[in-house]
Amino acid sequence: MLSALSLFRAEDGEFSPPSIFEFYPEIVAFAGTPFAINRIMMIRLIVMVLLIVIFWLWTAKFNKAVKTGNVVPGRFQLLGELALNFVRKSIAHDQLGEKDGDRFLPLLTTIFFMVFGMNITGVIPFANIAGTSVIGIPLVLAGVAYVTFIYAGTKKHGIRFFKNSLFPSGVPKPFYILVTPIELLSTFILRPVTLALRLLMNMIAGHLLLVLCFSATQFFFFQADGLLSLFGVGTLLFGFAFTLFEILVSVLQAYVFTLLTTVYIQLALADEH
Structure with a gap:
């Protein structure tokens, strides 16, 4: 696998900055078939397998603790309980209440840990590079969120969900000419688009920033002459600082994506629908 430092090129002693083509890596397996796998797809597959294994281990340890009556969790089990309770209480229950929160908890937990797992690979x-730095995963997750909030609304309110969303009560009828297209655009079109693009653009920007810092560090240390090499110290420090920032962004984006999905579900379940 390529590291961030190997993603820069110095031609004739000149620095070549990272480009958007880094998000189109070479095929590493099954080239020429519909199942072709590049580095980003391989990262996604690895993250998916790791998440399945981690949750299986958490579940196994929890079931074992229940059977043996051991109420003192180990560090690994405690970490799992803290992470799961964060999604359950801080997101699902806060927005949806206990009944509906537990109802949609499996989906919200999957979204949170999937987004976080795909994001954090950008600093590993x-x-x-993050598995969410190409549109596929953000688009799929946004589509799942979109279908879920429509399902939640129609399940509770039936066809009135669409009627009340597009024709909100209390608005004079002539104003529906303006209000209805706006509601259609904001509620049923822009929501999944903004969910996907917010996550995608943050991961693209973070990756390019990190590659820029570390590739510039390599350039200044190994290609630049004289006092210019001292700039490598600064770019290296910026690189480490932005790495810490990117870890924070990875967590925040997982939280924001999951929270917005929960808010959309809550709005669909609201009594006014």
């Missing part, structure tokens, strides 16, 4: 050595 030998991966160095």
Whole structure:
């Protein structure tokens, strides 16, 4: 696998900055078939397998603790309980209440950990790119959120969900000419688009920023002459600082994506529909 430092080129001693083509890596397996796998797809598959294994281990340890009556969790089990309770209480229950929160908890938990797992690979050595930095995963997750909030609304309110969303009560009828297209655009079109693009653009920007810092560090240390090499110290420090910031962004984007999905479901379940 390529590291971030190997993603820069110095031609004739000149620095070549990272480009958008880094999000189109070479095929590493099954080239020429519909199942072709590049580095980003491989990262996604690895993250998916790791998440399944981690949740299986958490579940196994929890079931074992229940059977043996051991109420003192180990560190690994405690970490799992804290992470799951964060999604359950801080997101699902806060927005939807206990009944509806537990009802949609499996979906919200999957979204949170999937987004976080795909995001954090952007700062992991030998991966160095987020699985969400290409539109596929953000689009799929946004589509799932979109279908879920429509399902929640129609399940509770039936066809009135669409009627009340597009024709809100209390608005004079002539104003529906303006209000209805706006509601259609904001509620049923822009929601999934903004969900996907917010996540995608944050991951693209973070990756390019990190590659720029570390590739510039390599350039200044190994290609630049004289006092210019001292700039490598600054770019290296910026690189480490932005790495910490990118870890924070990875968590925040998982939280924001999950929270907005929950808010959309809550709005669909609201009594005014």
